[in-house]
Amino acid sequence: MKNIVSPSFSRRSFIRTSALAGGGMLIGFNLFQACKPEATPPVDISQLNFNDFNAFIKIADNGMVTIFSPNPEIGQGVKTSMPMLIAEELDVLWENVHVVQGALDTKNFTRQVAGGSQSIRHGWEPLRQTGATAKQMLINAAAAKWGVDASECKTNNGVITNSKGEKLGYGEVVKEAANLQVPENVTLKDPKDFKIIGTDAYNVDIDKIITGKPLFGLDYKEDNMLIASVLRPPAFGKKLVDFDDTAAKAISGVNDVVKFGDKIAVLAKDTWTAMQGKKALNANWTSDSKLESTEEHNKILTDLLNGKEFKTLRADGDVKKAFAGADQVIERTYESPFLPHNCMEPMNFFADVTAEKVRLVGPIQTPARTASRVAELLERDVKDVSVEMTRMGGGFGRRLYGDFALEAAEISNLAKKPVKVVYSREDDMSAGIYRPSIKYKISASIKDGQITGYHLKEASVNTNMYGLIPNFFPAGAIENYQVDVAAYDSNITTGAWRAPYTNFLSFAEQSFFDELAEILEIDRIKLRLDLLQKVKGTTDERIQYSPERLEEVIKVAVEKSGWGNAKEGVFQGFSAYYCHNTHVAEVADVVLENDTPVVKKVTCVVDCGIVVNPLGARNQIEGGVIDGIGHAMYGDFSFKDGEPIDKNFNTYRLIRINETPVIETHFIENDIAPTGLGEPTLPPAGAAIANAIKAAKGIRLYKQPFVKHMKAKAPLG
Known part of the structure; x- marks a missing residue:
């Protein structure tokens, strides 16, 4: 690993000042590879406000670091982990560090985003450069004071020490x-010299x-703030015709009722009153398009899978030829439902729109x-829009979209008052941006006991979903390999859901490989390892894993889990996958128990490179596994006439x-x-659980949620 690094920022973008209240030094720095080196700091640095830059270090006279x-x-x-990177290279005690959430700064920085599991990956070197550069400046100052090199x-x-044993604290x-x-x-x-990175924080x-x-x-509140509870169309595809707000306005504490688009907001001083006011609204709706149901979605997806209108994302060799010459062709179809995000904290956002500025505060991943979308909506200059970020009670992709922030801004603009939009749980589940319903058809050709062809087809609701990942395993491992996608447009809003692309695809592919191993009568671990051997030394730059x-990770998972040596009555299932630049085996x-499969333990082996904060990392790993198990086993979300059936x-x-x-x-x-x-x-x-259920019950699962579909299947032997 290179240790001598030329900073990837200009000197003008590295800000430092000692003119802070109480003394000290403020250091700002373009944190990411995609930074803007031409950014110019304020002319009068002494007037810096903590909200002017989204990431910097403040070192006080007493040596404490913010x-x-x-x-x-x-x-x-x-x-926690991003400041740990700075503190490591700055060489300070972690207990002397105070961490503060930065605000949005589009002038100097890019990728202030929570999504794709990329924050630490992108900040790894620039953040460390921040700390190392500040440390070197402090060393240079001490050296000049002592008159030494x-x-x-x-x-x-x-603490800085010279060769004579003299010492100076950073604050000095x-x-x-x-x-x-x-x-x-x-x-x-x-x-090997890390003291903070790699330790529990x-x-x-x-x-x-x-x-x-x-x-x-x-939690966010201001003295003159109103709470807005919004009545939205009761089904996807419906539009507002008219409404009567007489009963809502008669409720004590209701301040105003505001119509915007096909929505109606009731404003009150508190959440309960606003929500009661919303319930008192009398609205009439009409359908501007067909009201879709889950049964219709399933039929459309099946027709897509069996149709010919596909977009090919990758095609190696000749799949048709491999299938035509095969001894056997295996074909399986896998189905998943829509899923809501169900963050612990329902959607909410604060907006204060005035003639001078637009101030936004709340939980947002983007x-x-x-800010850009609000500026466009209100026909304002984006420079007049500020965003302060609060901590989020979960995101999982739902808070990438910011529709709730746009609602708050539009209501505040119309009401001429500061407003916080607050969703109820029912609002959250019925006005969501859902994981789309998807079907996969996977086919493989077998010739002389070898896999000679692999064809993966995806049929998905909405073209705005991300589609498949064509360059993940088994890309490169099978000579004839093809990935195709098709989608149809629905008025049900869909988008990213935790681990986009792969949250369901992993179950489909890893279950399919387990079944292939059974058909080929070879060890399922050996099947995967043999395929990986064919990728080693590849010159194909498209391969991402x-x-x-x-x-x-496969070999360590086999060892640590006691694979093949489980106690009597314990049935094991295996899965290995690469996504978000990380390799995992489970x-x-x-x-x-009473003939019902119960998951007792999951052994999880992860190669995520250097682990910055093991305590936080384990929490993320455990949370991901539990989330994966829960939704694979139980997650089911359906629509009838455009309306979600489940709302709480x-x-x-x-x-x-x-x-x-x-979880080990x-x-x-x-x-x-x-x-x-x-x-x-x-x-x-999901795949590890499904493969274990097959071992326990003889049931091969092709649909999620497992609990629902196990009831409809008889053991296969």
């Missing part, structure tokens, strides 16, 4: 450091979370995109605490830069 975390925090832990000085936990030289030139080159630590917000201090969007790294242990947890089934298994986590230790972790352990979970 690090501003730039990215949205949705529970994935970046508000900077190379004679070392740092340790916020911050003023001098602020006046020095930014170093041309900085030295990054060798991983508690969530920086944990005390506030467990004591109920305000952190989340639902603050820059949201590492066969060596995937092979290692083994599920299932037992039968009394009918929509989530995994329960007594159904969560023991193992990391592959290496010095490779970190990769994603918020999503990669979810996709393999």
Whole structure:
């Protein structure tokens, strides 16, 4: 790993000042590879406000350090782990670090996004450069004060020492450091010297979370703020004809009723009154298009799979020829339902629209995109739109879209008052942006006991979904390989759901490989490892996974889980998958209780490169596995005449605490830069469970949720 790094930023974009209240030095820095080096700091740096930059370090005279975390925090832990990277290279004690959420800054930074499990991966080197550059400036200041060469000085936990044994704390030289030139080159630590990276760190917000201090969007309030509860069309495809708000306005505490588009907002001083006002509205609706039902979706997807209108994403060799010359062709179809996101914190957002500015505050995964959309909606200059980010009670892709923020901005603009839109759980589930219903058809040709062809077809609701990943396993491992996609447009809104592309595809493919192994009468682990051997040494730059790294997680999972040596009555299922730049293998242990499969344990092996915060990483891994199990086993969401059937947890089934298994986590230790972790352990979970259920019950599952479809199947033997 290279340790000498030339900063990828211009000196003008590296901001430092000692003119802070109480003294100290403020250091700002373009954090990401996609930064804008031409960005110019304010002319009068002494007037810097903490909201002017989305990520910087403040070093006080007493040596205490404040690090501003730039990215949205949705529970994935970046508000803790990203500052850890800076603190490591700055060489300070973690207990002397205070972390503050940064605000949106589109002028100087890009990718202030929580999505795709990419925050740490993109910030790994730039964030460390931030800390290392600040440290070198402090060293240079101390060296000048002592009259020695900077190379004679070392740092340790916020203290600089020279060869004579003299010491100075960071706080004693911050003023001098602020006046020095930014170093041309900085030295990054060798991983073996890490003191903070790789150690357990508690969530920086944990005390506030467990004591109920305000952190989340639902906590945010201002003295003159009104709460808006919005009545939306009751079904996808319906439009507002007219409404009567007499009864709503008669409720004590209701301040106003505002129509915008096909929606009606009731404004009140508190949430309860606003929601009661919404219930009192009398609205009439008409259908402007066909009202869709789940049965119709299933038929359309089946017709798509059997049709000819496909877009080919990758085609190696000649699949048709391989199938024509095969001894046997195996074909299976896999089906998944729509799924809501069901974040613990329902959607909400604050907006204060005035003639001078648009101020937005709330839980959002895409603050820059949201600011741009609000500016377009209100026909304002995006420079007049500010976004302050609160902590989020879950995102899972739902908070990528910002429709709730646009609602708040539009209502505030019409009402001429600061407004916070608050969804009820019913609002959250019936006005969602759902994981689309998808069907996969997977076919494989077998000749002389070998897999000679592989054809994967996807039929999905809506073309705005991301489609398949054509360059993941088994791409490159099978000579004749083809991936096709087809979709139809629905007025039911769909989009990213935790681990897009792969959350259901992993189950389909990994279940299919298990079944292929049975048909070929070979060991299922050997089948996968043999295929990986064919990818090693490939020159195909399209291949995104590492066969060596995937092979290692498989072998370690086999070892750690006791694969093949389970106790009597324990049935095991295996799955391995690559997504979000991370390689994962999982083994599920299932037992039968009253002839019902119960997941008791999941062994999870992860290669995500260097683990920044093992405590947070384990939490992410466990959460992903549990989420994957829960939705594969129970998640079911249907529509009738364009309206969601389930609107709250009394009918929509989530995994329960007594159904969560023991999760045993193992990391592959290496010095490779970190990769994603918020999503990669979810996709393999479904297949591991399904394969274990096959071992336990003799039932091969092709549809989710498993519990529903197990009841409709008889054991296969």
